[in-house]
Amino acid sequence: GAGVSQTPSNKVTEKGKYVELRCDPISGHTALYWYRQSLGQGPEFLIYFQGTGAADDSGLPNDRFFAVRPEGSVSTLKIQRTERGDSAVYLCASSFGGRGEQFFGPGTRLTVL
Amino acid sequence: KQEVTQIPAALSVPEGENLVLNCSFTDSAIYNLQWFRQDPGKGLTSLLLIQSSQREQTSGRLNASLDKSSGRSTLYIAASQPGDSATYLCAVKGQGGSEKLVFGKGTKLTVNP
Numbered sequence: 700g701a702g703v704s705q706t707p708s709n710k711v712t713e714k715g716k717y718v719e720l721r722c723d724p725i726s727g728h729t730a731l732y733w734y735r736q737s738l739g740q741g742p743e744f745l746i747y748f749q750g751t752g753a754a755d756d757s758g759l760p761n762d763r764f765f766a767v768r769p770e771g772s773v774s775t776l777k778i779q780r781t782e783r784g785d786s787a788v789y790l791c792a793s794s795f796g797g798r799g800e801q802f803f804g805p806g807t808r809l810t811v812l
Numbered sequence: 813k814q815e816v817t818q819i820p821a822a823l824s825v826p827e828g829e830n831l832v833l834n835c836s837f838t839d840s841a842i843y844n845l846q847w848f849r850q851d852p853g854k855g856l857t858s859l860l861l862i863q864s865s866q867r868e869q870t871s872g873r874l875n876a877s878l879d880k881s882s883g884r885s886t887l888y889i890a891a892s893q894p895g896d897s898a899t900y901l902c903a904v905k906g907q908g909g910s911e912k913l914v915f916g917k918g919t920k921l922t923v924n925p
Contacts, residue, residue, distance in 0.1 A: 703855075730911065741816070741901055741915030742856070755910055790855060797911035798843065803856040 701725070703804035705791050711810045712781055720776040720807045724793030731774050732792040732801060733766055734758075742790050748774060749797055781811045814839045818902055818916035825892055826924050833887040833919045835902030840883050846913065847876050847887050848901040856901065860887070864907070892923045 704723040712718050724731050730749055734742035744758040748768045756766075763781075768774040778785055788808050792801040815838045825831050835845075844863050848856040860869045860876040862885070868877040875888040889896060899920045903913040 732912065734913075739917070741903070741917045742913075744912035744914070747911050749911075755912060757910075758912065792856075794911075798905075800846065800858060800861045801913060802858060803848075805855040808853075 703791055703793050703802055705789075705804040705807050707807060708805065709808045709810075711812065713812050714781060714783060716781050716811075718778050718781055718809065720778075720789050720809070722774045722776070722791030722793075722804060724772065724774070724791070725802060728793035728795050728799075728802075729771070730794045730797045730799065731768060732794075733774070733776050734790040734792065736788045736790055736806070738787075745776070745789075747797070754797070778809075781809075783811050785809060786811045814842075814904060814906055814914045816902060816904060816914050816916035818900075818919050820919060821917065822920040822922075824922040824924065827892060827894060829892050829923075830888070830890050831892055831921070833889070833900050833902075833921070835885040835887070835916055837883045837885075837904050837914075839906065840880050841907045842880060843905045843907045845876075845878055845885050845905075846903045847874075847885075848903065850899045850901060850918065852898075859900075889921075892921075894923045894925050897921055897923050 733745040736742040747755040751771045763779045788806040792803045847859045862878045873890040899918040901918040903915040
C-alpha cells in the first residue's frame with residue numbers, strides 16, 4: 700500500500716515569506732507526527748496529532764510555526780515570516796495509534812534565502 | 813530530558829565484514845526503541861522496533877539488542893554489503909505519555925566493495 704507522502708519535495712522561499720508543507724499519512728493511521736532535521740543531526744520532534752487534535756505541540760520552536768489536521772488525515776505545517784534558520788528537512792510520520800511503529804515520509808527540504 | 817548518543821559517528825568497513833553500531837540513552841524509562849536507515853536526501857526507513865519488554869529483534873542480516881537497564885542498544889549487521897551504506901539512526905519513545913521519538917545523530921556507514 701501507499702506510504703506517507705509529503706509535498707512539495709523541495710521548497711525555496713525568501714526570508715519573511717509564508718510557507719505550507721503538506722503530509723498525507725498512511726490510510727487508517729490515526730497518529731501523525733512532524734519532525735525537523737538539520738544537516739548532520741537526527742530528526743527533532745515538532746508536533747503530534749491524535750486524530751484531529753494536537754496532543755503534543757511542545758516541539759514547535761515558536762509561534763511562527765503552526766500545524767493543522769482538520770479531518771484527521773492530511774496535515775499541513777504552516778510557517779509564518781520564515782527565517783534562514785528555518786532551513787531544514789521537514790519530516791512527517793504516521794502510526795496506527797500513538798504507541799505504534801512510526802513510518803516516515805520522504806520529507807520536504809525547505810530552503811529560506 | 814532524554815538524550816540519545818550514537819557511536820561511532822562514522823564507520824567504514826570492507827564488504828563482507830560483520831559490524832556493530834551502538835546507541836545509548838540517558839533515561840531507561842522507555843516504551844520502545846526503533847532503528848532506522850536513511851539514504852542521502854531521503855526519508856527514514858524503519859528497520860527494527862524493540863519493545864521495552866524485549867531483549868532483541870531480528871530481520872534478515874540485522875539483529876538489534878536492547879539492554880534497558882544500562883540504557884544501551886546495538887545494531888548488528890552480518891556480512892555487510894555496499895548496499896548497506898547509509899546513515900543509521902536510533903530513536904527511543906518514552907513511557908511518560910509523550911509519543912514523540914527522540915533521535916540520536918546517527919552513524920554514517922560506508923561499506924567498500
